[in-house]
Amino acid sequence: MDFNNIIFWLSNLGTLVFAISGFITAVNKKLDHFGAFVIAFVTGLGGGTLRDVLLNTDVAWIYDPINLYLVIIGVILAYFLKDRFSRLRKMLFLFDTIGISLFTIHGLQVAQKYDLNGFYLIIFGVITATFGGAIRDILCDEIPLIFRKEIYATACVAGAVAYLGFEAIGFSLVLKTILSCAIIIVIRTVAVIKNYSIPVLKEKV
Amino acid sequence: MDFNNIIFWLSNLGTLVFAISGFITAVNKKLDHFGAFVIAFVTGLGGGTLRDVLLNTDVAWIYDPINLYLVIIGVILAYFLKDRFSRLRKMLFLFDTIGISLFTIHGLQVAQKYDLNGFYLIIFGVITATFGGAIRDILCDEIPLIFRKEIYATACVAGAVAYLGFEAIGFSLVLKTILSCAIIIVIRTVAVIKNYSIPVLKEKV
Amino acid sequence: MDFNNIIFWLSNLGTLVFAISGFITAVNKKLDHFGAFVIAFVTGLGGGTLRDVLLNTDVAWIYDPINLYLVIIGVILAYFLKDRFSRLRKMLFLFDTIGISLFTIHGLQVAQKYDLNGFYLIIFGVITATFGGAIRDILCDEIPLIFRKEIYATACVAGAVAYLGFEAIGFSLVLKTILSCAIIIVIRTVAVIKNYSIPVLKEKV
Numbered sequence: 001m002d003f004n005n006i007i008f009w010l011s012n013l014g015t016l017v018f019a020i021s022g023f024i025t026a027v028n029k030k031l032d033h034f035g036a037f038v039i040a041f042v043t044g045l046g047g048g049t050l051r052d053v054l055l056n057t058d059v060a061w062i063y064d065p066i067n068l069y070l071v072i073i074g075v076i077l078a079y080f081l082k083d084r085f086s087r088l089r090k091m092l093f094l095f096d097t098i099g100i101s102l103f104t105i106h107g108l109q110v111a112q113k114y115d116l117n118g119f120y121l122i123i124f125g126v127i128t129a130t131f132g133g134a135i136r137d138i139l140c141d142e143i144p145l146i147f148r149k150e151i152y153a154t155a156c157v158a159g160a161v162a163y164l165g166f167e168a169i170g171f172s173l174v175l176k177t178i179l180s181c182a183i184i185i186v187i188r189t190v191a192v193i194k195n196y197s198i199p200v201l202k203e204k205v
Numbered sequence: 206m207d208f209n210n211i212i213f214w215l216s217n218l219g220t221l222v223f224a225i226s227g228f229i230t231a232v233n234k235k236l237d238h239f240g241a242f243v244i245a246f247v248t249g250l251g252g253g254t255l256r257d258v259l260l261n262t263d264v265a266w267i268y269d270p271i272n273l274y275l276v277i278i279g280v281i282l283a284y285f286l287k288d289r290f291s292r293l294r295k296m297l298f299l300f301d302t303i304g305i306s307l308f309t310i311h312g313l314q315v316a317q318k319y320d321l322n323g324f325y326l327i328i329f330g331v332i333t334a335t336f337g338g339a340i341r342d343i344l345c346d347e348i349p350l351i352f353r354k355e356i357y358a359t360a361c362v363a364g365a366v367a368y369l370g371f372e373a374i375g376f377s378l379v380l381k382t383i384l385s386c387a388i389i390i391v392i393r394t395v396a397v398i399k400n401y402s403i404p405v406l407k408e409k410v
Numbered sequence: 411m412d413f414n415n416i417i418f419w420l421s422n423l424g425t426l427v428f429a430i431s432g433f434i435t436a437v438n439k440k441l442d443h444f445g446a447f448v449i450a451f452v453t454g455l456g457g458g459t460l461r462d463v464l465l466n467t468d469v470a471w472i473y474d475p476i477n478l479y480l481v482i483i484g485v486i487l488a489y490f491l492k493d494r495f496s497r498l499r500k501m502l503f504l505f506d507t508i509g510i511s512l513f514t515i516h517g518l519q520v521a522q523k524y525d526l527n528g529f530y531l532i533i534f535g536v537i538t539a540t541f542g543g544a545i546r547d548i549l550c551d552e553i554p555l556i557f558r559k560e561i562y563a564t565a566c567v568a569g570a571v572a573y574l575g576f577e578a579i580g581f582s583l584v585l586k587t588i589l590s591c592a593i594i595i596v597i598r599t600v601a602v603i604k605n606y607s608i609p610v611l612k613e614k615v
Contacts, residue, residue, distance in 0.1 A: 239556070267524075273529055273530070346552060
């Protein structure tokens, strides 16, 4: 198994974990099975979908059924494991964090196929990693969590910037991918452990 | 008038009834005329629009003005009839149910132009039938009704699965369309009469 | 500087002011910096993005970085000026009104590249001008203001209709653009002065 295959499967693991996270959110919102499936679907695939729609290209999951099957597997897993999730929470957090790191770098790499400058590459990496969860929250009638308290997006931006930096230095694909993913994982993990968020802007204007 | 023309006009009747349903929802939310028009528009055409955007093809209503005129007619009808809707509710429900059945099968048939497996055909059928109403609810700041209590989506899935089954058996276009639409209409009507929904998932996780 | 350049820069001024308006809205919703940036982004560029996605064409801001930089500048301006906005309100309202007038006519002109009838041109003008703010409100978990205070959209529709009328008469590009923008600005300003409606930025700023 070469390195590209590893990225491919880790990214798929991200879809799986995001689908599980979406299903759990839907259950907490008392949605029915159909609603929970839709939420799992958009959480796992919504970020990549928005990226592809904006890039005016074919939406990845439509022509790569593995994505669809991963959501279905995620929903089945979540359904049968849902009573045990309080114990699984740390593992879910770990998978989720790995997922966003891979999604960020994968989204950036997809955008690199187009003639776009670095700002755009960062934006498409962050969109891929974060908008699945944002659409999940909109469908559940909440202000997206990512806009309110997590260091989530900042970690993605930092990782994407680092990736471009490593690329400018001339690091290999393997090295720049591993290092930038590691940066995202470390920032997010440390932030959550220290219960830190980027500051809410002053309310009074 | 051949069979394709009948599908075409029944599908258009679906757009019309969905536009009326959107307008009524907007009025109940105390939106103004512009807001009510937009809600009528997205309810009638939002599902097909999302389908076409995801398929990266031309959005149907942009190049087929009949859809647009049907929304306008629906809004005008809803405006003048809105005080009588309590009496018209059963008729609206009937039209609405016919509408989703036609939208499901029509959406599936549109997706068949692409090289997609059965899972996708079902998904695009359901998206076409249900996301107009879902976008309506998001714009009105509610969790989409379809995620919460109606048998709506399940009926669409059942009809789409049946269509593919009839196709595998070798039924004619006319027969498989009529039968699968009938399945959707019957499931939904029976479910509403018996006040049945697919169960809400347990809240405790 | 010829007339097309003036339209270009006034349209960009619209993006800038919309970005500022989005940032302020986000601050009032207690979003963090990332959330405020995203809201500024979608407020400034969301209307044009939806237009381009529906038209199945390349999204303008992806291939024209000036739009992106304007959002960044708008965010920086809003950040440093946010304590002074109570005094700047009238100026913001003026820019915002100029912005929607230019966005309406610019969106209509973009749609004219396609073989669409007048109804569609009006719709795409109004989508360009209003859906940035609508997406902002959806992300902030509110029913879009524009669906509730109708004079906003009505002014855009009036301006778009007038533009098509002036075009039918044979007015020059300069003349029909200036006149139709003036109509939007006057309708909206008079409506606000007479308290038919309140401007977006009036809430709590």
